[in-house]
Amino acid sequence: MKAADVAFAALFAALTAVGAQISVPIGTVPVTFQVFFVLLSGLVLGARLGFLSQLVYVFMGAVGIPVFAGFQGGFAVLYGPTGGYIVAFPLAAFVAGYMTEKLERRAGMIAGSLTGIGIIYLLGWLRLGYFLGGDFQGAFLLGVLPFVAIDLGKAALAVLVAERVKSIPG
Template sequence: MEPGEIAEISLFAALTAVGAMISIPIGPVPITLQVLFVLLSGLLLGPRLGFLSQVLYLTIGAMGFPVFSRFSGGVAVLYGPTAGYLWAFPLAALVAGLFRKRTGLALAGSLIGVGIIYLLGWFRLSLLIGEARAFEVGVLPFVPSDALKAIAAVWIAKEVRALLPEDAL
């Protein structure tokens, strides 16, 4: 792995952590900007590096650093009510990265990535509070804001790539 790739992976792990700090508590699952940075990691870094950036983010959090929402960290968070959402981040970045080359496909990949986050998050939360309630509090409230984050991620990625040389990102 090249030093530039390590820096890119680290940058997006850090950005995801910053996105977690911007949090609006609305129940067991807060609204954060994590999804925006998860999608951007895949769209800008590609599937492999985007995936690795989110694995690094989870690793840093598991080590106890307060990088998760509500300034939390530690292994316990990765088993808590929101664990499924967190575990889905590397997969969502990977999928967004696979579809990153064309704007329409990038949006589809980003929305599929959001769907993966919802599916794993809903599954984990449903083990604790039941399927219907988990869908009601862990998926439905987030659809509008996450759709906007997916659109924003595609737009930001397109604008960033336009500013960089072709061989960058």
């Protein structure tokens, strides 16, 4: 792995941490800009480095560095109601990057972003449902449905930014 790869992975881990602090609480699960940077990391860095960047982000938070929404950190956040969303970030970045690498550029970015969001929702919904004592319908209404339109907007923005970044020569 080259030094530039490590630097870019670290940059996206840091950007995700900053995105977590751009937060609007609307209930148990806040609206943050994390998903935008998770998707963008996969779209720009590719599957392997996108995954690594988000793994670093999750690890930083797990060991107590306050990188999660609301300047929180620690394993308790990962075990809490929003932990499933956060744990899904590395996999979502990987899938977004993988689909971008394997499919036609724009189609791959769109498909990868939508699949990445689906992965985040699935793991987040399952964890939140478990946290709510098995109320998976309530978890869907609380932790998925209110975010669909917002996250589709973040995905569209991530695709536009990634296309722009990838068009830069060099």
